[in-house]
Amino acid sequence: MRVASRNLATSAMSAAPPTIWERLARSLAPALGPVRQYGEYVLGGATLLTVTLAIWMAFLYAPTEAVQGDVQRIEYFHVAIAWVAYLAFFVVFAAGVVYLWRRDERWDWLARASAEIGTVFTTLVLITGSLWARPVFGTWWQWDARLTTTLILWFIYVGYLLLRSYTGRGEGGARNAAVLGIAGFVAVPINYLSITWWRTLHPEPRYQIGHVQAPPAVVITLLVAVLAFTLFYAFLMLQVYRLQRLQTEVERLRVRVDLDMG
């Protein structure tokens, strides 16, 4: 019984015949052992290294912008975490689609973890953006297209997390959240394209492919920051996913205890 309780996710699916991916995962399991054992440490080390490098490059390697001065250095982290927020919400969307298709709770844990991290990063995008706008544009906030759609995006994913906490860990809650995660993702391309669709206070992108309007040192620093925070996101995903799995496990164990008592 104990073994069964430890393998909640796998036991839930053991009734169905294994798919080609499950068979592939089983055959690769021995080879993936060291990756599982040390992969997290390698990822943590790589994250620490690239984040340290990104900080060094943002402050010491990248040149000072002629008009804005040092405050422009906020851009390196602001843009990088905005990218991570988009990535996180794409993962919520993709995991929601796969969850509705496969009804495998592991995809739900993935979506939930990604939504939480994406919301934290969007909060930081709003804060750093506001601190950058004040000295450059003379205002903390303006109800223009980019800023407003970012705030709407933030509300959508805060709503997603609230829905999760109210509906619990049942299948119904997971299904509703998957639908919200899929529908909510519509706000991401609108948010990205808002600066080209409408006139906004927010500057237009300087780093579009084929239209780079910045010195190489600026672009390299930004790319390193994007890599650093993508690795940071992956590291956080491992932790929050594990948290989701354990929270589900403890909830099921409690149900068993209650049944035993009953």
Place this chain on the structure above:
Amino acid sequence: MQGNVGFLVAAYAIFWIALLAYVGWIALRLRGVRTDVETVRELLDEREHESAQHSARDASNV
């Protein structure tokens, strides 16, 4: 616009404090849920042990 280093320092300080606080919160939640899992498992093991003893006693009485 030059000389707005205060905003830069504030942005990076808030950014890192918030991010590290979030990492710390994850660590605390993980520790809490691991303790919960262990506690509930021990409780379940005790229950199973007790019910096994009851069954054995009933069988010997029969």
